Amino acid sequence: PGDRVFLCQTVSGSYAEYGTxxxxxxxxxxxALDFKQGAALGVPYFTAYRALCIKAKIQSGQSLLIHGASGSVGIACIQLARSxxxxVYGTAGSQDGLDLIKKLGVHHAFNHREEGYEKRIMETSKDKGVDCIVEMLSNVNLQKDLDMVSVNGTIVVIGSRGNVEISPRSIMAKEANILGxxxxxxxxxxxQETVREVVKGTESGELVPVIGKEYTLEEASQAHFDIVNTKSSTGRLVLIP
Amino acid sequence: PGDRVFLCQTVSGSYAEYGTxxxxxxxxxxxALDFKQGAALGVPYFTAYRALCIKAKIQSGQSLLIHGASGSVGIACIQLARSxxxxVYGTAGSQDGLDLIKKLGVHHAFNHREEGYEKRIMETSKDKGVDCIVEMLSNVNLQKDLDMVSVNGTIVVIGSRGNVEISPRSIMAKEANILGxxxxxxxxxxxQETVREVVKGTESGELVPVIGKEYTLEEASQAHFDIVNTKSSTGRLVLIP
Known part of the structure; x- marks a missing residue:
């Protein structure tokens, strides 16, 4: 009792001052982390760990493209991959997002709203493509990912908001791996592994959540509106009771 | 010299009486195998071995759906999976195809031209879905596969003849793995492993190629026409010099 804790699952709901x-x-x-950062830790960092370490099984020396790097899961992926x-290649959709991901240590930053950024990513990889891609908006980007992934590379599907048309021949030709x-x-x-490794990363200072916009509890519906309609993110949105 | 051999790659081409x-x-x-069967061995059986054993890493006790089981790669997959x-679940598009795959040992056979066969596959799996699916016509079937694969199941993409629309949310929800x-x-x-295991299977009698239609060398162009336009296959087409 009295311990400072974070969580990613509640009985009574987390849009609240107190919860079970x-x-x-x-x-x-x-x-080293305040409670706002604690609120931004659970789902994004656990998801990032599951995507990169449990599913894609990233290895030191590989290249990783975070397609949508300035949101909360993207940021977690940057910090985890750097550690x-x-x-690390990362994309964002605004200058603020690009500044943020560069500050967080992305080696190669690209604006995914600029025409031809996929070509510049390929050039940066010397046309080999990247070993692993984490994808936050698969309905828009999955075929682009198949074009940018290396032979035998891996695409991890973390987010999607609709259907997408792809050419399965791209999966075959590169023997690509698409993992949900x-x-x-x-x-x-x-x-248990996920929690242990994320907690360890917060204690070593390698994993540090970034807070985007803050809302009061009363503004919760506005926060939902914003997350769907804002064109580029810069960290986790949090509700402050 | 004088040894009976099969091959899957030539210097001078294989539409010929003699080759280098x-x-x-x-x-x-x-x-135990004649030369026609030898001609049907290389690419289909090596591909089946790579799909099932090297990529999907199938294990005894799992369920496997061969979506398009009466063609040469499908037959190789049936025999390999049985061994x-x-x-083994298999589909074919004609009564001849269904008779063939049942004779070859498929446990559950379905006609993929019949309305609602996906639902019957799900019922047969007690709504758990199948652990692994090998897909010969991804442009038609990839979303169906995502609907039929089990949680954490694997879809191996072996063939495709065009684009397909899918919902990446199906990949996420089931944590499906799509491998090319x-x-x-x-x-x-x-x-080396592939050749060794396929040769071993032919020697034990578990891997036995099935010949579909035979053509003379002069009929080669007709064979190409038929393979694209025939609605259901029943084994490998071979050219007889």
């Missing part, structure tokens, strides 16, 4: 949560879903919040020794991620499918062992 | 082939691409043809202890296969991307070690 099963003890096994609470995790120690390192002193594991990858070369859904945090709630984690086995108990995987979840 | 690099020794490393010739493999011993077991006495490894899987429960292209035989020519094999590493030297993978190719």
């Amino acid at each position: 949560v099963n003890e096994c879903y609470t995790h120690p919040l390192t002193a 594991r020794g990858l070369t 991620v859904m945090l709630w499918n984690s086995s108990e062992e995987e979840m | 082939v690099n020794e490393c691409y010739t493999h011993p043809l077991t006495a 490894r202890g899987l429960t 296969v292209m035989l020519w991307n094999s590493s030297e070690e993978e190719m």
Whole structure:
């Protein structure tokens, strides 16, 4: 009792000043992070860990493209990939987003609203393509990812808002791997590993959530509107009770 | 010299009575198989082995759906999966095809031209879906596969003849794995394993190519026409010099 904790699952809901949560879903919040950052930790960092380390099994020395890097999961992927020794490509849709991801350590930053950015990514990779891509908006980008991934490379599908047309021949020609991620499918062992590694990263200072806009609890519906309609993100939106 | 061999790659082309082939691409043809069957061995069985054993890493006890099972790669997949202890679902587009795949040991056969066959496949799997699907016509079937694959299941893309619209949310929700296969991307070690295991299977009698229609060399262009335009296959088409 009295411990500072963060969580990613509640019994009573988290749009609240107080809440009930099963003890096994609470995790120690390192002193270096405030509660706003704690609120931005659970789902994004656990998802990033599952995508990169459990699904894609990233290795030091590989290249990673974060397609949509300035949102909360993207930021978590940047920090995780940097901590594991990858070369990190990232995209954002605004100058603020680009400034943010560069500050967070992306090696190669691209504006995904600029014509021809895919070509510049390929040139940067010396036309080999990138070893791994994490994709936040698959309905728009999945075929572009198939064009940019390396032979035997991996695309991890984290987000999508609709259907997409693709050419399965691109999957065959490169022997690409497309893997879906859904945090709630984690086995108990995987979840334990995920929590352990994320907590370790917060304690070492490598994983530090970035807060975007803050809202009062009364503004919750506005926050939902904004997350769907804002063209470029710069960190996690949080509700402050 | 004088050894009976089969091959899957030549220097001078294989639409011929005699040909030049690099020794490393010739493999011993077991006495139980005739030369027609030898001609039907290389690409289909090597591709099936790569799809099931190297990419999908099938395990005894799993369920496998061969979406398009009466063609040469599909037949190779049936025999390989049966030899490894899987429960095999197969589809074909004609009564001849269905008779053939049942004779070859498919546990559950479905006509993919019949309305609602996907639903019957799901019912047969007790609505769990199948652990692995090999897909010969991804432009038509990829979304159906995403609907029929189990949670954390694998879809291996072997063939496609155009684009397809899919919902990436299906990939996420089930944490599905979509893997491309292209035989020519094999590493030297993978190719050695592939040849060794296929030769072993022909010698044990578990892998036995099925010949569909036979053509003379002069009819080669007709064979190409038929393979694209025939609605249902029943084994490998071969040219007889």
